Amino acid sequence: MSVSDLPRTEANVLKGHEGAVLAARFNGDGNYCLSCGKDRTIRLWNPHRGIHIKTYKSHGREVRDVHVTPDNSKLISCGGDRQIFYWDVSTGRVIRKFRGHESEVNAVKFNEYSSVVASAGYDQSLRAWDCRSHSTEPIQIIDSFQDSVMSVCLTKTEIIGGSVDGTVRTFDIRVGRELSDDLGQPVNCISMSNDGNCILASCLDSTLRLLDRSTGELLQEYKGHICKSFKTDCCLTNSDAHVTGGSEDGYIYFWDLVDASVVAKFKAHSLVVTSVSYHPKDDAMITSSVDGIIRVWKK
Numbered sequence: 001m002s003v004s005d006l007p008r009t010e011a012n013v014l015k016g017h018e019g020a021v022l023a024a025r026f027n028g029d030g031n032y033c034l035s036c037g038k039d040r041t042i043r044l045w046n047p048h049r050g051i052h053i054k055t056y057k058s059h060g061r062e063v064r065d066v067h068v069t070p071d072n073s074k075l076i077s078c079g080g081d082r083q084i085f086y087w088d089v090s091t092g093r094v095i096r097k098f099r100g101h102e103s104e105v106n107a108v109k110f111n112e113y114s115s116v117v118a119s120a121g122y123d124q125s126l127r128a129w130d131c132r133s134h135s136t137e138p139i140q141i142i143d144s145f146q147d148s149v150m151s152v153c154l155t156k157t158e159i160i161g162g163s164v165d166g167t168v169r170t171f172d173i174r175v176g177r178e179l180s181d182d183l184g185q186p187v188n189c190i191s192m193s194n195d196g197n198c199i200l201a202s203c204l205d206s207t208l209r210l211l212d213r214s215t216g217e218l219l220q221e222y223k224g225h226i227c228k229s230f231k232t233d234c235c236l237t238n239s240d241a242h243v244t245g246g247s248e249d250g251y252i253y254f255w256d257l258v259d260a261s262v263v264a265k266f267k268a269h270s271l272v273v274t275s276v277s278y279h280p281k282d283d284a285m286i287t288s289s290v291d292g293i294i295r296v297w298k299k
Contacts, residue, residue, distance in 0.1 A: 001241040003263045006254050007285045007297035012050035014286075014294035016043055021288035022062065022079075023233075023275045028070040030279040033286050035294050036063035042077050044089070047286055047296040056087055058094050065107045069114040074131070076117050078105035084119050086131060098129045100138050106231070111154045118159050120149035126161045126171070142171055144178060150231060151190045153199070160199065162190035168201055168211060181216040183209055188227070191235040200243060202227055202234040208245055208255075222255040224262045230290075233275045244285070246273025252287060252297075268295055 014024075019038035026033050032053070036042045042056040042063055061080030068075040068089065075087045084098040084105060103122040110117055110131075116139070117129045126149055128140040146165035153160040159171045164186040170179045185203035192199055198219065199211045208222040225232075225247035234245035242263065243255040250271055254264040269289035277286045283299040 001237065001239040001283075003254075005283045005299050006237070006242065006264050007279075007283050007299050008264060008266050009298055010295055011284070011298040012047055012296035014043075014045050014047060014050065014052070014296065015292070016052050016055075017041065017292050017294075019292055020290040021274060021292060021294055022231075023065050024277055024286045024288035024294045025066060025068070025275070026277045026279055026286060027068045027072055028280065030281055030284070032072070033277065033294075034066045034068055034075065035288060036066045036077060036079070037288075037292075038062045040079075042066050042075070042087075045294070047294075048284075050296070054092060056092050058085060059083075061104075064105065067109050069110055070112070071114070074110075074114060076108045076110060078108045078119055080104045084108055084117065084129065086117070096131075096134075096136065098127075098136050098138070100127060100136075100141075101125070106149065107151045109152050109154050112156065116154075118152045118154055120152040120161055122148045124148060124163075126152060126159055128159065128173075140173070142169075142178075144169065144180075147186075150188045153190055153192045155192075155196065160190060160192075162187035162201055164188070164204075166203075168199055170213070179216065181211055183211075183218075188231045189233050191233070193236050194238060194240050198236075200234050200236060202232060202245060204228055208234050208243060210243070210257075220257070220260050222253075222260050224255075224265070225251065225253045230272045230274065232273055233277070235276055235278050237278050238280055238282075244276055244278065246276050246287060246289075248272045250289065250291075252276065252285075268297070269293065
C-alpha cells in the first residue's frame with residue numbers, strides 16, 4: 001500500500017454528539033460506525049453517506065467505549081456508571097446490564113463468537129461476561145494489574161489488557177497462563193495487527209510501541225505525536241503497512257510500519273483526537289475528538 005492511498009481527504013462530518021466524542025468505531029464490514037461520548041449516548045451512523053441512523057440512551061454517565069457483534073445484531077457499551085450495557089441494535093433495547101466493576105469501565109470488546117465480552121476497568125481489573133447466560137456476574141476476573149486497565153483485545157483463546165501500570169498482559173484462558181510485557185510507561189490503548197502477530201501500544205510518553213506477540217520483543221517505536229494525558233487510540237491500517245494514531249493537538253499521524261518514519265500527518269480536529277478507526281477493507285478511516293465531531297476520511 002502506497003502513501004498516496006492513505007485516507008487524508010475529508011469525505012463526511014458526523015455531528016450530533018453534545019460534548020466530547022470518546023470513541024468512534026467501524027462495524028465489522030465497515031458499512032456503519034458507532035460512536036459514544038460525554039453526552040451519555042451511543043450513536044449509529046452510515047459514515048459513507050453522512051447519515052445518523054439511531055441513538056441509544058440508557059447510560060447514567062459518559063460512555064467510554066462501544067463494540068458491535070460481527071452480525072450487527074448486538075452492541076456492548078461501558079463508561080462512567082460502572083456498568084456494561086448489552087443492547088439489541090435494531091430495537092435499541094438494553095438486554096442486560098453487567099455489574100461488578102467497582103469504578104469506571106474504560107473499554108469493552110466482544111469475542112469473535114459474540115458469546116463473551118471482556119471489559120477493562122479503572123478498578124485495575126479485566127472481567128469476562130457471558131452474554132448467553134442470564135447471570136450478571138462475571139465468569140472471570142483478572143486482577144493482577146497494579147493500576148487502571150485502559151484497553152482490551154481478544155483472540156480465540158486470550159484476553160489482552162493494557163494498563164497505566166506500564167504493562168501489556170496476555171491471559172490464556174484455556175491454560176490459565178499469564179504473560180506480562182513491561183513497557184515502562186503508562187499504556188492507554190492497545191490494538192492488534194491484522195495478522196495477529198503484533199500488539200501496538202500507545203503510551204503516555206508520546207510513543208507508540210509495537211510488540212511481537214509471541215516473544216514480547218519490542219519491534220519498533222513511533223514518535224512525533226503528543227500523547228501525555230488523554231486516551232488516544234492507535235491502530236494499524238488494514239494492510240498492516242502503516243500505523244496510525246491521534247494526537248492531543250488535533251493531528252492524525254501515519255507512520256511506516258517497518259522504519260517508523262512519519263509518512264503523513266494532517267490536522268483533523270480542533271482539539272484532542274480521542275479515536276481512530278480504520279476501515280476493514282477500504283482506504284477509509286473515521287476519527288473523533290473532544291471537539292464533539294466525527295470525521296470520515298478517504299483517499
